[in-house]
Amino acid sequence: MAAGRRTDELNGLNDLNELKGLDALSDERVDHRFKALPPDADGLTVGALAAERRSLFTGGFTTPVLALSAESVEHNLALLETYSERHGLAFAPHGKTSMSPRLFARQLEHGAWGITAAVPHQARVYRAFGVQRIFLANEVVDAAALRWLAAELDRDPGFRLVCYVDSVRGVELMDEALRAAGAGRPVEVVVELGAGEGARTGARTEAECAAVADAVAAVPTLRLTGVAGYEGEVPEADGEKVRAWLRRLVALAAEFDAAGRFDGTDEIVVSAGGSAWFDAVADVFADVPALSRPVLKLLRSGAYVSHDDVHYRHITPFNRVPEEGSLQPAFRLWAQVVSRPSPEQAFVNAGKRDAAYDLDLPVAQVVRDGRTGEIRPATGITVTRLSDQHGWLTTTPEAALEVGDWVGMGLSHPCTSFDKWQLIPLVEADGTVTDLIRTFF
Numbered sequence: 067m068a069a070g071r072r073t074d075e076l077n078g079l080n081d082l083n084e085l086k087g088l089d090a091l092s093d094e095r096v097d098h099r100f101k102a103l104p105p106d107a108d109g110l111t112v113g114a115l116a117a118e119r120r121s122l123f124t125g126g127f128t129t130p131v132l133a134l135s136a137e138s139v140e141h142n143l144a145l146l147e148t149y150s151e152r153h154g155l156a157f158a159p160h161g162k163t164s165m166s167p168r169l170f171a172r173q174l175e176h177g178a179w180g181i182t183a184a185v186p187h188q189a190r191v192y193r194a195f196g197v198q199r200i201f202l203a204n205e206v207v208d209a210a211a212l213r214w215l216a217a218e219l220d221r222d223p224g225f226r227l228v229c230y231v232d233s234v235r236g237v238e239l240m241d242e243a244l245r246a247a248g249a250g251r252p253v254e255v256v257v258e259l260g261a262g263e264g265a266r267t268g269a270r271t272e273a274e275c276a277a278v279a280d281a282v283a284a285v286p287t288l289r290l291t292g293v294a295g296y297e298g299e300v301p302e303a304d305g306e307k308v309r310a311w312l313r314r315l316v317a318l319a320a321e322f323d324a325a326g327r328f329d330g331t332d333e334i335v336v337s338a339g340g341s342a343w344f345d346a347v348a349d350v351f352a353d354v355p356a357l358s359r360p361v362l363k364l365l366r367s368g369a370y371v372s373h374d375d376v377h378y379r380h381i382t383p384f385n386r387v388p389e390e391g392s393l394q395p396a397f398r399l400w401a402q403v404v405s406r407p408s409p410e411q412a413f414v415n416a417g418k419r420d421a422a423y424d425l426d427l428p429v430a431q432v433v434r435d436g437r438t439g440e441i442r443p444a445t446g447i448t449v450t451r452l453s454d455q456h457g458w459l460t461t462t463p464e465a466a467l468e469v470g471d472w473v474g475m476g477l478s479h480p481c482t483s484f485d486k487w488q489l490i491p492l493v494e495a496d497g498t499v500t501d502l503i504r505t506f507f
Contacts, residue, residue: 085171086196091504092116100489102131103502112489112502122400122497123434129402129472130416132483133493136500138396139172139371145391146370147176152390153348158182158201158337160368164484165506167195169371180226182366186211189227191506193218201337201364202229203296205236205258205267209243216249228291228335232258232268237281237288244287252289255282256335257322259315261299268295272318279327290327292335292362293319297343305386308343312350323357337364345383345390372396372483375476376426397483399428399475401457403436406469412459414473417452420486426478427452430459436470444473 092113096103104126107115120126122133150157156179161170165188170181180199183189186208189200206212206229219225231237244253257275260268269275275293282290295315297308319336328334334357339347344367351363369378373393384392401416421428430444446464449457457475461467477483484490485507492501 084196085167085174087194088168088171091168094504096489101487102128102491103489104128112504116499116501119498119500122491122493122499123439123472125499127491127499129400130414130420132397132399132420132487132490134372134490134503135394135396135398136492136494138373138394139169139492141394142370142373142396143172143176145393146367147178149344149348149390150177150365153352155339155348155351155363155365157365157367158199159371160184160203160340160366161192162188163368163481164371164503165191166484166503167191167506168501168503170195170197173371179362179364182368186214190214193225198222198224198226200225200227201366202227203294203337203366205230205232205240207236207239207243209239209246212240212243212253213247215253216244216247216251219249219251219253226254228254228256230258230267230294231255231278231282231288232260234277234281237278237285241285241287249287252287254291254331254335255288256292256294256337257282257290257318259293259295259311259318261295261297261311262301264301265299266296272314272321275318276322279322283327289330290322291331291333292328292337293322294335294337294364296340297338297346298340303343305343305346308346309350312338312346316350316354319361320355320357323359328357328359331359333360333362334358335362335364337362337366339365339367341367341369341378342381343383345387369480372480374478374480374483375429375431376478378478378480395476397477397480398431399477399483400434400472401475403459403467403469403471403473404456406467409463410461412447412461412465412467414457414459415455416457416475417455419454421452421457421475422477422479422482422486423452424479424482428457428475428477430473431476432474433467434472434474436468436472441474447473449475 096107158180160182182201258268260270282288375395401414404415405413430447446462448460450460451458490503491499
């Protein structure tokens, strides 16, 4: 944390940051369930294997193996912490990116207000590790999930969850399920303003938002806390259109406040912010007018924790505001050349089961020589296709590549990179594995 960050004004953030159950992750046994881990480590605990500080390259790890840069993760965590502080934003990074309690703990230690979820299962994972503040960026109408939520809120008076609503019917279903569950605490909700016609979820007009707010006011099981949405769904998004939609969101909060719709809450939540337009969110939220209650300006970007080498590298707001810093790609997928059938073609043993491919193919970055261990640039090597368990490489005469070499590849789209791996080695720059990051997808 930055010097002086932990002050009394954080209202008990120390307690909120202390997740439970992380020690149990270190006690989990290494075995065949976890791909790429050293076969001779079977039976060791995760903590014991990490304590050995093995080399990713010579310590028995098998290919393909996904590595997460310890230095880049730390850099990214610190950067978004200082960015949020500088712009007066609270931060609830989207946990769907990593679904990793150990990374959640690091995000909370770096000042996060809480963790964002997309679906109830994710919230259950968060709660299993003691996350005390959850922003659920979806309307929940599943009765079983709402029964669980009601019980969780009643069980822990310190637990806070804020959830989307975007329809009168959704409010009816939530109220029905929460009443049946005997909920003792109302669920805090924010009305979701849709990003435009043809966009994803959310009420499309301010009038529809007001109708949803009226429905919330009519039931005792819900309490209106604010407004929210996702600017990444603005059709044909550019800076002007995104800022125009964000100004609509802020104006909606002001209109609701003037109408007394937030009389039942202590603070007003205004939330937006994916990983592509958080600069626009910071700009517009800086001009939120004074309302009748304190305003929690909540940013929810999640991909920053690992960043990537293609998609988010191209669209990150830091490209537009370089004076604010830059994120560092943290993933590298290492695979081994298992076939070199011609001078123009090679195959590595990593494919769709191992690498994200929904947005872009992996990018060959470096080669680790199978004979000498020397690492060199992946000159003349292009990933052109993925099969289930093979990567297809096209090579030019500059590519000095042979069977047994390791190819290190950058990936695109963090969310679909994390979800293919249950234990991911956290690796220092020299290849030393210092921890293993558990995921829960």
